[in-house]
Amino acid sequence: MRDISVPALAAPLRTGGLADSVFDTAAHQPDFVQLARREDRAPGGWEEVSAKTFRDEIMALARGLLAEGVRPGARVALMSRTRYEWTLFSYALWAIGAQLVPVYPTASAEQLRCILNGSAVTAIVVEHEAHAMTVAEACDEHSRLRRLWQLDLDCVARLTEEGTRLPEADVHRLRHAVTPRSTAAIVHTSGTSGRPRGCVITHANLAAQCDTLYAGWGGLLAPPGERPSLLAFLPFAGVYGLMVQVACLRGGVQLAHQPDASSDELLPALASFRPTFLFAVPYVFEKICAHARWAAEQAGRRRTFDAAMTVAVRYAEALAAEAQGTGRGPDPVLRARHALYDRLVYCRIRELLGGRVATAVSGGSPLLTELALLFAGIGITVYDGYGLTETSGAITVQPPGKVRFGTVGLPLPGSAVHLALDGEVWVRGAVVFAGYLDGGEGTPGSGLYDGWLPTGDLGHLDEEGYLVITGRKKDIIITSNGKSVAPQGLEQRLCAHPLISQSVVVGDNRPYVTALITLDPEALAHWRRLRGDTGEDGGSGSGPSPQEQLEAEVRRAVARANASVSRAESIRAFRVLPGEFSQESGLMTPSMKLRRAAIVRAYAAEIDALYARGEREAPDTRSERRRWAAAGLYAR
Missing domain, CATH: 3.30.300.30 (ANL, C-terminal domain)
Incomplete structure (x- = not known):
């Protein structure tokens, strides 16, 4: 098998842009709780933000950006950790037709210079003074940068005040001029083998990604009767994190932010916010297991923990074999041991994530089969997926209820996968980007061949059409x-x-x-x-x-x-x-x-x-x- 495609699930975005969903929700459900932000005085340490409040804050900030000279098509960089203001700025920019250029908060001056000059950025939002100093070092004679705003100097309040002299009608006029094919973001590749390349991601690309995931996988976001919620800790500078943000706001998932993803900070935040779903990368799942193992060692229960992990993997393997028709499922002894360890060990690991997560998604790199089996045996099904910056997030993902461990799933509905003769994976679909920026004036180039994107990754399709990634062609x-x-x-x-x-x-x-x-x-x-x-x-x-x-x-x-x-x-x-x-x-x-x-x-x-x-x-x-x-x- 060398080709596979899956029919589309969600209708394409036909009019407008990403900011419209926020304004629509506020108009029809003004009291709907759309986000949560840190507030020590609030119950549990999180303050709820209604759709109306969020819409009003976006409107006020958008007016301030207009007052400061940001115009439709202008490229504005955002260099910050994952926090509430990141989401606020991105939607304010989209509301006036500006283009977002995400920058990792750890970027060096050289990396930042490449992004600013290559994308013709005219303004930047940074988190603190150290970032501002990096910007100063990055600017040279080729820079078009004219404005810098700093979050820890309360630039949101100052821009809001500046925008009071402009009418809201100015924002609405520009928002209504945004089309699905308008550029939403210039997201840069990781640059593992050279300089990062700017990928032109449209409003339609991100909408297709998020609407498809919600249509096909929305039922996994929370147990029946519970409101889905998610704690975002992936960097929004990457397309994976950016997609998570948009998916939450388009799908009605309550979104909260966690700037520091280290174990010491992330695990307490998960325990207090208690999300119902988790988007992560393999490294996070590895650290969760490591943290649980260390706790067991300190309590003198290392042997019990190791035995429980072995049982979890065997139990998940038996269930997978039963689902695929190649086995009878767990035998009575294995079921009994699994039930015992669920009370002694597995429930403690689930509590590390707040106690409500039963399903998660892993992306960024393939999830090790043994790790996926381990979490399945613990009681958390991890859906592995595959994608690139150029595909606005996922291009393949495990279908609901049909996980095949060791694979990255089937093509996202509305997408197709083709294997070249040398095993390289080629993909196409509504989520595939508009092209790369060229090295001159920052205008879109190609990178596509009759709509197909060569990924540079090697893989094969199994007998069910599930994709298995085996490595990078250049590696x-x-x-x-x-x-x-x-x-x-x-x-x-x-x-x-x-x-x-x-x-x-x-x-x-x-x-x-x-x-x-x-x-x-x-x-x-x-x-x-x-x-x-x-x-x-x-x-x-x-x-x-x-x-x-x-x-x-x-x-x-x-x-x-x-x-x-x-x-x-x-x-x-x-x-x-x-x-x-x-x-x-x-x-x-x-x-x-x-x-x-x-x-x-x-x-x-x-x-x-x-x-x-x-x-x-x-x-x-x-x-x-x-x-x-x-x-x-x-x-x-």
């Missing part, structure tokens, strides 16, 4: 023996280990495959505390030292990853690096994707050393271990 490793190796699967399995945060598999024109590995500082600190590890190499003489145990943990993670591939594709040597890859070092994009080529260049000496040693074990002597410990490195 395929060709060893000196002529063996083709897709690194993505190995890297995902390595990072499934709680201690491992990042991994890069290398081996182009080399005799075999090796890996660079980084450890999660938080997980490593927790691991050491539990074992009384001071960081020094030494032991009691009665057993392996903490240092030796750590080396063994990493070796076991590599062995587990290798179990999924042939000997020719397996990792023969690895190096654990002293620190993580970061944006500051130029080795990671603002969307947290690794710059593979830059990493290989930066660590060329370490990679050469791995091959110089060959496949033999590093000398297992106390002096050798002390040398690695002093450098913070451990090698096989």
